[in-house]
Structure formats: structure tokens, C-alpha cells
Amino acid sequence: MTENPPRRQVRPVVENPDGTTSRTPIRDGRPLLNFRSPRVTQPPQHLADMTMDERITVVKEMGLPGFRAKQLSTHYFVHHTTDPEAMTDLPKDRRAELVERFFPPLLTEVHRLRTKNGDTIKFLWRLFDGALVESVLMRYRNRITLCVSSQCGCGMNCPFCATGQQGLTRNMSSAEIVEQVIRANQVIAAGELADTSGEDSDMLGNPAAAVGSEADEEQGREPTCASGAENGPGRAERVTNIVFMGMGEPLANYKRVMGAVRRFVEPAPAGLGMGARRITISTVGLVPGINKLAAEEIPVTFALSLHAPDDGLRDEMIPVNTRWKADEAIDAAYNYYRTTGRRVSIEYALIKDMNDHAWRAELLAKKLNARGRGWVHVNPIPLNPTPGSVWTASEPAVAAEFVRRLQDAGVPTTIRDTRGKDIDGACGQLAAAQ
Structure with a gap:
């Protein structure tokens, strides 16, 4: 079924400093994609x-x-x-x-921003070399999630993402990634995160999918806090879920990210003793890295930031699609499911008149179902605005229709919450601004 009348199609553009725009994601002379961190001094060993x-x-x-x-x-x-x-x-x-x-100093807190009810805190950290990164701590009803950064900036150059438009400064070390969690645990222990959280609703008024809930979506179960370093009776509260959805492309810093993951899952005192399923690694589609991750035998939760099912648009929205096409990325995601048994999340930023057309929902469902049923869950995310952006989130009625088309095709779909949007701490908003 098609839309009647058909809605217009907006193409991605990049706004240049001189006021001109281009359709190709090139900014300030930076290369289209940057997979390798510049050769810079790394922090001292920790x-x-x-x-x-x-x-x-x-x-x-x-x-x-x-x-x-x-x-x-x-x-x-x-x-x-x-x-x-x-x-x-x-x-x-x-x-x-x-x-x-x-324990050489790794992170110096520059400042933090809190939401009005105090259940979300965004931290700005200065690293040893002056580079700036952010992380976001979020309390939900049954979990405490930390969104960590893995790179200073990002080399993927996605035009609708504030981090992507910064370019890549350098990769973060394993310890710099881990330290974000340790510092968050200190904040929780000090009582600086609100001790309750209200119910989150999406733009349609329905219960929203929380950041970090990917682990609980595997079998459609309610989240629990019952194992390892997770919170429970008699335990000091701490971060229960970690999502690599902060600054950077995790799979472009593969070795150091996996070093951090090993510290997260190793039993205490070698590491934090977390369950692998409570760690989510997200990627825009670096296919070799996805396949490598599947072979690690550390069954973390995996999320693919797809944002468009058709290559014509995805080439412009996600420049890495010029290297590995949408079907290749979906195939790699399906391989991750088959190898690990862990259900995959598909992240999809809903952008008004760009990628929110009903026919794209149907195409996405067709591609996912062609690989099988029960292996994937779709999380549409209303676009979070960034300063000066020419784009905005989809209209609620349009988002509702997008979700309906997916659900009618048998694809489990839940709109993601926009926690932290008022402090520029939501997905796609991290820009390390002082």
C-alpha cells in the first residue's frame, strides 16, 4: 500500500561554513570517511x-x-x-x-548537565591531551544505563549527527572507556543521580523503549536486576547497562573497545563482572567489524544503525554505505544473530520527509523478514535536534504509520525514548561543547 498523496522526498545536505550546502558528506576538507585514528600520543597505561x-x-x-x-x-x-x-x-x-x-588521571570533569528531575546526567570530560568527550548516565525504572563514548569525535561523517560532523580526533583507550563507567558509579554512590524515574512515553504516548533495553527485548521479557554486578537487594547501586552509543564509531576502534568490554564482563576483581547481554555495541554498518564481533564469543547485544533500507538514500545519510551496502549490513547483523543467538536491534532515526515514508517501512520489513522471523527488533528514534540543523523529527501521525506498517508485517517495533534531549544528551546530539 502506498501513501496517498505521496509525500515529498527531502535529500540530506551538509551545511558548509560559508553558507553553501552540498549533497555529498564532505566538510571542511575532511575525507568522506576516516577509519583510522591519527597518529597521536596515547594516554599512559592504566x-x-x-x-x-x-x-x-x-x-x-x-x-x-x-x-x-x-x-x-x-x-x-x-x-x-x-x-x-x-x-x-x-x-x-x-x-x-x-x-x-x-591509576594515571584519565578523565577530568569539565561540567555536567542534569535534567529537571535529575534522572539523566550528561558529563563533559577532558582527556589527558585536551580532547573532549561526553557520556550520559540515565536512570530507568529497572536499570541504570551509561552511554559511553569510544572515540574523540567520529570519522563516519553522517550529516545529521552532531558528533559525525566533528571529524575524528583520535581513538580512546580501553581504560578511558572503562573510566567513564567507574566515574559514573562514583556519582551514583554519592547520591547525585535521582533515586526514582518516571515512566517514559514515546511521541505517540505509548511506553517507550529505553536506551539499554536492547538486552531485555531479546525474548520480550521485563528487565530484571538479578545477576552479577547488577543492582539488587543488599547491593550498592551501580551502572547495570552500558551502551556504546556515545561519541564515535565503536567498530572503528575495535581493539580498544573489546579491551573495555572484557574489563566489563570479567568477574571481579579482574573486571566489573557484568553480564555481556547488558552491554550494547552499536555501529553504522562496518561489516568486517560486525562479523569479527560475532566470532568473539562474548554475546553482547548488537545494534545496527540503519536509518534507511534503500541504498540511494542511505549512501547520502550514512556515508559508510558507499563501502558496505544496506543488504550487506543487514546480512552481517543476521549472521550475528545466527552465531550468538542474540536478537539484534535495528536503530532508525525518523527524519521528517527524508526517511519516514511508509514505503520505506514496508521495504525494511521485507528485507528483515526475508532473512527470517524472530531475529530482530526495530527501534525508530525521533530525530533529536542539533544546533543549526535543517532537519526535524517526523510528525507523530507519520511515525505512527511507519510503526504500524512494520508491526503489520510482523516486525517487533518500539519507538525509542528521547531521554536527555533537553540537555543535548540524546542520540546524535553529543558534540562535546563547553
Whole structure:
């Protein structure tokens, strides 16, 4: 069934500093795509960059018994502290030296913004070299989710994303990624995140899919807080879900992202002891990276940011589509499901008159169903505005029709919430502005 009358088609444009626009995602002379981080100085090695065996080796090189590595790891991953005065089980005359070696400063808080009800906090961090990144902490009814950044900027150059228009400064280290979680846990422990959260509704007034809920969508079950480092009776609250949906393309920084993931899932005190299903890695479609992730045997939740099912539009919206087409990305997502048994999320930013046409919902459903049923869940996301953007979110009636077409085709679909939009902390809004 087609729309009657047919709605207009808006094409992506990039606004240049001189006021002109172009249809090709090229900005300030930057290359169309940037998969490699510039050669820059990396931060000093941190405990979170090391395996437990590597920590033991370093401790022994300092003339101390190997069990001190476990004690240091407990302070960091269990108690979330790097304060030498709190490490009373370590030799007093060596504490400062150990902290200097294992816990070099990685993140300096520049400022934070809170929503009115305090259930969402956006942090701006300055890294050791002056680069700026953001992360967003969100309390939901049954989870606390942290959206982490994995790169300083992004090289994917998607024209509707504030981060994508910054270009890529450098990759973040594994420890810089992990430290965002540790610092968030400190904020939670200090009582600085609101202790309750209201019900989230989407633009249609229905219950919205929460950021970090991808893990719970696998079998359509209600979220729980019952295992590992997740919150439960008698436990200090901490981050329960991590989503790689902040600044950067995670699969373009594959090695360091997976180093961080291993720290997240390793049992304490080697790591945080989180369940892999509570970690979501999102990508715009780096097919080799998706296939590599599927072979890791760490069954994280996987999300593909598709945003258009047809190559004609996706080439312009998602420049990486000029390298790997939409069907190749969907095939890789389906392979991830077949390899891991983990249901995949399809992220789809609904942009007025650009990609929200009903026929595109039908095409998306056709492509997903052609690979099978029960393997995927679609999360439409009303476009979150960025300063100076020429685009806006779809009209509610249009979004409702888009969702209806998908659901009528048997594709599970839930509109994503826009938590943090009022503090520029929602998807696509992170720009590390001071």
C-alpha cells in the first residue's frame, strides 16, 4: 500500500561554513570517511588497560608480591576508588607509588548537565591531551544505563549527527572507556543521580523503549536486576547497562573497545563482572567489524544503525554505505544473530520527509523478514535536534504509520525514548561543547 498523496522526498545536505550546502558528506576538507585514528600520543597505561596477569607482572617488577595486583583491582573495580588513603590493605609507604603507576588521571570533569528531575546526567570530560568527550548516565525504572563514548569525535561523517560532523580526533583507550563507567558509579554512590524515574512515553504516548533495553527485548521479557554486578537487594547501586552509543564509531576502534568490554564482563576483581547481554555495541554498518564481533564469543547485544533500507538514500545519510551496502549490513547483523543467538536491534532515526515514508517501512520489513522471523527488533528514534540543523523529527501521525506498517508485517517495533534531549544528551546530539 502506498501513501496517498505521496509525500515529498527531502535529500540530506551538509551545511558548509560559508553558507553553501552540498549533497555529498564532505566538510571542511575532511575525507568522506576516516577509519583510522591519527597518529597521536596515547594516554599512559592504566590498570584497566591490563589483564590480571599483566597487572601481576607490573607489581612484581615494582618489587612487591603479585597478590597486590588483586588488591589494586578490587579497589578499582569493586570499590570504584583510586584514592591511596582508602587503600589501607596496601603498604603505606608504597600506596602513592602504586596509584601513580596504575591509576594515571584519565578523565577530568569539565561540567555536567542534569535534567529537571535529575534522572539523566550528561558529563563533559577532558582527556589527558585536551580532547573532549561526553557520556550520559540515565536512570530507568529497572536499570541504570551509561552511554559511553569510544572515540574523540567520529570519522563516519553522517550529516545529521552532531558528533559525525566533528571529524575524528583520535581513538580512546580501553581504560578511558572503562573510566567513564567507574566515574559514573562514583556519582551514583554519592547520591547525585535521582533515586526514582518516571515512566517514559514515546511521541505517540505509548511506553517507550529505553536506551539499554536492547538486552531485555531479546525474548520480550521485563528487565530484571538479578545477576552479577547488577543492582539488587543488599547491593550498592551501580551502572547495570552500558551502551556504546556515545561519541564515535565503536567498530572503528575495535581493539580498544573489546579491551573495555572484557574489563566489563570479567568477574571481579579482574573486571566489573557484568553480564555481556547488558552491554550494547552499536555501529553504522562496518561489516568486517560486525562479523569479527560475532566470532568473539562474548554475546553482547548488537545494534545496527540503519536509518534507511534503500541504498540511494542511505549512501547520502550514512556515508559508510558507499563501502558496505544496506543488504550487506543487514546480512552481517543476521549472521550475528545466527552465531550468538542474540536478537539484534535495528536503530532508525525518523527524519521528517527524508526517511519516514511508509514505503520505506514496508521495504525494511521485507528485507528483515526475508532473512527470517524472530531475529530482530526495530527501534525508530525521533530525530533529536542539533544546533543549526535543517532537519526535524517526523510528525507523530507519520511515525505512527511507519510503526504500524512494520508491526503489520510482523516486525517487533518500539519507538525509542528521547531521554536527555533537553540537555543535548540524546542520540546524535553529543558534540562535546563547553
